[in-house]
Structure formats: C-alpha cells, structure tokens
Amino acid sequence: MSTVDVSKLNWVTTRVDAALGWARKFSIFQYPFVTACCGMEYMATATSHYDMDRFGAGFPRFSPRQADVLFVVGTISHKLAPVLKRIYDQMAEPKWVVSFGVCTCTGGFYDNYATVRGIDTIIPVDVYIPGCPPRPENVLDGLMKLQEKIAHPHTNDPPTPKAIGAGARPAELQVPHTSESHL
Amino acid sequence: MSNDHVSAAVQARFSRHVLGAHSYRGQETLLIRHEGLLEVARFLKDDPSMAFDCLMDLTCVDYLKFGASLSSAPTLATPSPLPYYMKPKPTEEAWQRLVPSDAYRFDVVYHFYSTTHNHRVRVKVPLKAAEPSIPSLTGLWASANWYEREAWDMFGVTFTGHPNLRRLLMYEGFNGHPLRKDYPVNKRQPLVGPIN
Numbered sequence: 314m315s316t317v318d319v320s321k322l323n324w325v326t327t328r329v330d331a332a333l334g335w336a337r338k339f340s341i342f343q344y345p346f347v348t349a350c351c352g353m354e355y356m357a358t359a360t361s362h363y364d365m366d367r368f369g370a371g372f373p374r375f376s377p378r379q380a381d382v383l384f385v386v387g388t389i390s391h392k393l394a395p396v397l398k399r400i401y402d403q404m405a406e407p408k409w410v411v412s413f414g415v416c417t418c419t420g421g422f423y424d425n426y427a428t429v430r431g432i433d434t435i436i437p438v439d440v441y442i443p444g445c446p447p448r449p450e451n452v453l454d455g456l457m458k459l460q461e462k463i464a465h466p467h468t469n470d471p472p473t474p475k476a477i478g479a480g481a482r483p484a485e486l487q488v489p490h491t492s493e494s495h496l
Numbered sequence: 497m498s499n500d501h502v503s504a505a506v507q508a509r510f511s512r513h514v515l516g517a518h519s520y521r522g523q524e525t526l527l528i529r530h531e532g533l534l535e536v537a538r539f540l541k542d543d544p545s546m547a548f549d550c551l552m553d554l555t556c557v558d559y560l561k562f563g564a565s566l567s568s569a570p571t572l573a574t575p576s577p578l579p580y581y582m583k584p585k586p587t588e589e590a591w592q593r594l595v596p597s598d599a600y601r602f603d604v605v606y607h608f609y610s611t612t613h614n615h616r617v618r619v620k621v622p623l624k625a626a627e628p629s630i631p632s633l634t635g636l637w638a639s640a641n642w643y644e645r646e647a648w649d650m651f652g653v654t655f656t657g658h659p660n661l662r663r664l665l666m667y668e669g670f671n672g673h674p675l676r677k678d679y680p681v682n683k684r685q686p687l688v689g690p691i692n
Contacts, residue, residue, distance in 0.1 A: 426674040429686065
C-alpha cells in the first residue's frame with residue numbers, strides 16, 4: 314500500500330496560485346483615499362484618455378470592506394493618520410496599498426509639524442508612485458507593477474524588466490508615450 | 497480711498513488706549529492696549545460713522561527674536577543692481593513696532609470692514625509673553641469664534657470669555673503651539689507611527 318507523496322503535488326497549489334493571481338490582477342477594486350491635489354491627476358488617469366479600466370481597475374469602491382487596493386492620493390497629516398490606519402485595517406485580505414505622489418511616499422516638501430513623512434510609517438506599502446503630481450503614464454506604470462506583484466504573490470524577487478517591460482505587454486495595454494497623445 | 501478719519505476718531509476718543517497709528521497707501525493701522533480693546537471694538541462696531549460690521553480676519557504674529565538678525569536681507573553693497581521686486585530690507589529703525597517694551601512678544605491683528613461706508617481698519621494689540629491673554633470678540637462679531645480658536649491653537653493666545661476655546665486645526669493631545677517661534681522645527685507629535 315503506497316502513500317501519496319505530497320511533495321510531488323506542489324504543482325497543484327502553484328497552478329491554483331497562478332490562476333488566482335491572474336484573476337486578481339485584472340479585478341482591482343480600488344479605494345481612492347484622495348486628500349489633495351494629486352486627486353486631479355488620479356482622475357485624469359481614470360478618464361477615457363488614459364483609461365484605467367483597461368487594467369481592470371476602473372471601478373472605485375467607496376467602502377474599504379469591498380476594496381482590494383488602497384490608493385492613498387495626497388498629503389496625509391498626523392491628524393488624519395489614524396483614519397487612514399483604520400481604513401487599512403477595515404480592508405479584507407488580500408489587500409495592497411499604492412502610495413500615490415511624493416507626499417505619501419516621503420512627505421515631500423512638507424517637512425513640518427503637521428505632515429506624516431511617508432505613509433509607510435503607518436501602513437505597509439506595495440507600490441510607490443513618485444511625482445508632484447505623477448503623470449498618468451507614471452500612474453499606469455505603477456499600476457502595471459502592482460499587477461505583477463498581485464500575479465506573483467509569493468515571490469520577493471523584483472519583476473524582471475522583460476516581465477514589466479514593453480516587450481511582454483500586449484499591444485492594447487501599451488501606455489501612450491507619443492507627444493500628441495498628451496494634447 | 498483714505499480712511500484716516502477712522503484712526504483720527506479713535507485716537508481722539510481713546511487716546512489713553514492708543515499706542516500708535518500709521519498708514520500705508522490708505523490702509524490705516526491702529527495699535528491698541530489690550531485693556532482697551534473691548535471699548536474700541538464696541539465703538540468701531542456700534543458708532544454710526546464707523547459701522548464696522550465685518551470682522552474680516554483675526555490672526556496673530558510672534559515677534560520673538562524679531563529684528564535680531566538681518567543676515568538674509570540684501571544690502572545696498574550687493575554688486576549687481578537689484579530687481580524692482582527685491583527692494584533692500586528697511587533698516588532696523590524702520591522695523592520698530594511702536595510697542596513700549598520688548599516684553600511684548602505677540603501681536604493679535606484684527607481686520608475690520610464696514611459694508612455701509614466701504615472702509616477698513618487694521619487693529620493690532622501687543623501682548624506680553626508672560627500673559628498672552630486678550631478679551632474675546634465673539635460677543636460682537638460671531639466670526640471671531642473660529643479665528644480665535646485658530647489663534648489659540650497655533651500661538652497659545654488665550655481669549656477670555658470665548659465660549660468654546662478648543663483646538664481647531666491640531667488634534668486634542670497636541671502639546672504646545674506649533675506656530676510659536678520657539679516651537680522646535682523638527683518636533684513631531686504623531687498620533688500613530690514613530691515619533692520623529
């Protein structure tokens with residue numbers, strides 16, 4: 314009577330994880346935590362010109378309990394920090410955090426008594442999108458890096474340049490980089 | 497439009513309370529002792545020739561170390577000619593505050609506007625560092641309420657008679673008053689997260 318060698322069945326769980334990751338990365342339900350001027354650029358990214366919906370991230374949920382990805386957009390003050398932490402705690406696993414704009418990444422030029430010097434002092438952050446504010450191309454780039462991270466949850470290796478680069482991306486997911494596309 | 501009849505009337509009527517007055521391009525500024533603020537304010541509001549029905553702004557200035565350093569000022573010895581917007585800073589004589597002694601650290605600044613006469617006046621009240629306390633104007637102008645809460649929050653000036661003198665911008669539990677010049681510029685008091 315032979316027993317099942319569990320180590321030989323690893324491929325089952327990895328395949329399930331891959332399928333889950335593939336599904337999750339195209340169904341990003343985001344919670345926009347918009348506090349400042351970066352919100353305008355966030356809205357510009359959501360409009361049809363740049364069209365976040367191409368990446369499955371077009372549907373903001375305004376309840377943290379229904380969201381997967383927390384977009385922290387704009388300056389966070391010390392007075393607001395407990396609110397942000399509570400919203401993060403309310404989100405169900407699995408969850409990811411995008412730090413949008415230089416104020417959320419490092420505090421930016423607000424080096425004063427009121428401003429949090431980077432939200433990663435409060436909550437874990439998965440993707441940083443710097444810029445003051447970041448251009449929509451930057452945002453889409455960060456969003457695709459987040460998709461890579463969602464699709465490969467168990468690897469700590471940074472995604473290879475080919476995996477996140479233009480070569481691996483289908484034509485309909487290309488970021489517009491031509492000058493006339495900004496007019 | 498010149499408003500010098502306002503400061504002239506106040507100076508004639510409350511000469512014992514007026515520390516000084518000056519005018520710049522038709523903007524009148526009065527310096528008042530804090531003991532006389534309520535009387536002067538009531539006169540400015542109720543007198544038909546004054547009729548200042550709007551308190552446009554109320555703020556505070558911390559004059560700690562004021563005039564102690566002019567190091568950042570461009571001097572006349574600067575080799576290249578200065579552009580028109582970079583006039584040399586005035587000499588120390590021009591920085592006098594018209595206050596009787598150096599113990600007066602804070603100035604509480606009021607801007608009044610009259611919608612009937614279309615005239616304005618600025619009232620400054622110097623306060624000593626030892627007792628930064630001033631009567632509240634919430635009984636005369638309701639808009640003073642949040643202005644005074646903000647001035648208390650940022651500068652620690654107490655407004656006696658204020659109905660609800662709590663912090664407006666900072667959170668409960670914040671120690672100190674961040675816009676005072678002796679508040680450490682690197683001091684952080686986060687509610688969550690690491691300190692400094």
